[in-house]
Amino acid sequence: MTTRTPYGGGAIGSLSAGHSPHRRPDERIARFIAEALGDSRTVLDVGAVAEDLPFADGEFDAAMTLFGVRQWPDVRAGLREMRRVTRGPVVILTCDPDLVRDFWLYRYAPEVLDTEALRHPTVEELASALGGSGTVRTVPIPLDCTGGFNEAYYGRPETLLDPAARQACSAWSFVDDRVREHFDRTLRADLESGAWDEEFGHLRSRPTYEGSLVIVRATP
Template structure:
């Protein structure tokens, strides 16, 4: 008999995290520097909506904030720590709150999985009277990362999933800033670029490492193993360090990670 939780699971976008992302909460911890950038963008807002909230990374936790998480995936809602607010079952395209209900809204690593991007962004703007803060990746820079040379299909797929930052800006409207987010060398949030100076950590922690980055779900097991083995081979031979060893000396990496911050225009 099929497990009941699996039978009722609704994928959170184009990935079923009940199947692929079982180690997600172990590898995708919030990075303090990235969280600081998000909180700075939120500013003095108190009542916050977190769309595609997942397991709760990057949600404001100070007592001055009132956070409402919105998350469509049952398995991701179950992964949320007990000290965080219980997530509402819902999607970005149909946010179950009235106009201007929140001071600010945010979403992290989520917009690339929305079936209807414009509708979701319009809904965020509708329910938010202050800043809308989007943490996402620039699709034009995704393939600049060294791992693309080893896993081209993963990153080609990733680049097609992420929406253009200018498109996000146009839909949100208002006064918009697009700000690069530097990734620290010891980044706690282990998305692909979080391994920029630590390739050994990626290959030595498979399958948890790749199964916490959703783009890896779009290649089959055989292809995935070939990609990972090629990284291992170049690490063992020293070829990786010849090509990319300079990253080991960088305290931060500026890659495809960006914040899109939309504030209503002052009348």
């Protein structure tokens, strides 16, 4: 039996936005995280605070953070702390900033993805701070993903026209109304004219999408 200890918000703070129907943990993505954690019995689940963890050295079998690193003031310090208190794997669900802009949304709201890319440390930075042996695995996003991040709507562009859906993705809170209005106007026009479907319509039937979502896993 696995015992999970949340700290600083944990997965709840990382993957949910209140009770928003547009942002709920996706069980299929959760299975990839569980696989990365392996047979660990005690897991520290770190949210938005990590620089001074109140735990003993090697207290946990594993540690994880889901989109937490983008919120930490000092990422390297936070990762060193996770490594310090963990005997086994440290697992990070994050976005590879080098791939964030390779998404159709960049056509309509580049400011949003520019902001998102700047918020995420590179996978090289994460691996370097954790040390040991590391792997990076792309996580396939299902077509009906419930995670609420931008790429979750890769084949459902109409959903992002809903302000509530955009609000569930924190990157939209860093841009102004001008950006949101331009996005709404241009995407709506391309959907009505068929231009979006002409270029990106194949995504509507793609069962999964491999974009910027990755799991970085490091062992001592």
